[in-house]
Amino acid sequence: MHIIKLNAIDSTNSYLRALSTNVPLDDYTVVVAKHQTNGRGQMGTHWQSQDSKNLMVSVFKDVSFLDVDYHFYISIVVSLSIYDTLKSFNIKKLKVKWPNDILSEDKKIAGVLIENVIKQNQMQGSIIGFGINVNQKEFTNLPNASSLHLISGKLFDLDEVLHLVLSKMKYYFFLLKEGEFDILISTYQDHLFRKNKPSTFKNTEGVLFSGFIEGVSNSGNLQIRLEDDIIKEFDLKEVTLLY
Structure with a gap:
């Protein structure tokens, strides 16, 4: 695993995508930034984060084994990886808000942005960006945002959280490569926010x-x-x- 640590960047996803156009990337090439000037979320939203308080990460994953019709399972893998990580830190009342926001006590603590590389209708690679609010204490004009620290009262080691997410990601991608679609989607749906409500x-x-x-x-x-x-x-x- 190749981890690139940056002090500041516009967007880890943009950085990793630009890097991929210049050199072939190894599987699980990871970019981590202390600060993002233009962090991106779903549907053109922006990810706000204080310097050195949170995790802002992008991961390159070879997904050439996956049929293009099953691309959403990448989102499932990432959601479950973050969910399991936060559960291991005893974060309570966790849910996955479709498609891949992670909530605790109905507050957003993590978001995901996935950009797939598809050529001739074949999956090639995926740039998986995720942000986790870890030690941030205040969120201006974001009433539905929270952090691991605000929920638990504890301070967390960012590297420890990162490495556990990556470890969980490897496990769930292994299940995906083995074709365990039923296990993945049923587990994801078990954690789905407001299911059957x-x-x-x-x-x-x-x-x-x-x-x-x-x-x-x-x-x-x-x-x-x-x-x-x-x-x-x-x-x-x-x-x-x-x-």
Whole structure:
């Protein structure tokens, strides 16, 4: 495993992607930054973080073994890796908010951004970015954000958290390579935020509607049970789960 540590960078994902265009990357090439000036999240959002308080990481993973139709399982692997890591540190009331935010006590403590490299409809590599709020104590204008420190009252060693996430990631990617899709998706769905609970959603037109989360499809679509027990699938661009 090759770990590159940086003091400051615009985005670890952008850095790793640029690096991959110049040299072939080894499996599990890791970039860690103390500070990001332009950290990116899902759907064009920005990841805010205080210097040297949190984990901001990107990992290159060879996923050429994976069929392109199962790309969402990369997200499942990363979500479970972070979930298990935080559980091992006794962080309580953990859930995975679809597709791959990690919550504790309904507050966001980790987010994931995955950028896959696909050539001729074949998976090649994946740049897996994740941020974990570790020792940060204040979040300005982010009422739904928290950190491991705020939840537990403890200070954490960033390297210890990082290496445990990477260890869990290797384990879950091993299961994925072995084709253990059922184990992975059932475990993921067991941890899904608001599963089988009445929830409020917003569609692309801004219209609110109610339903129950049933699970996710192999392609990563959220399966919602609507009125009259109709189950409809939505992708990430079509629906937002409101807190």
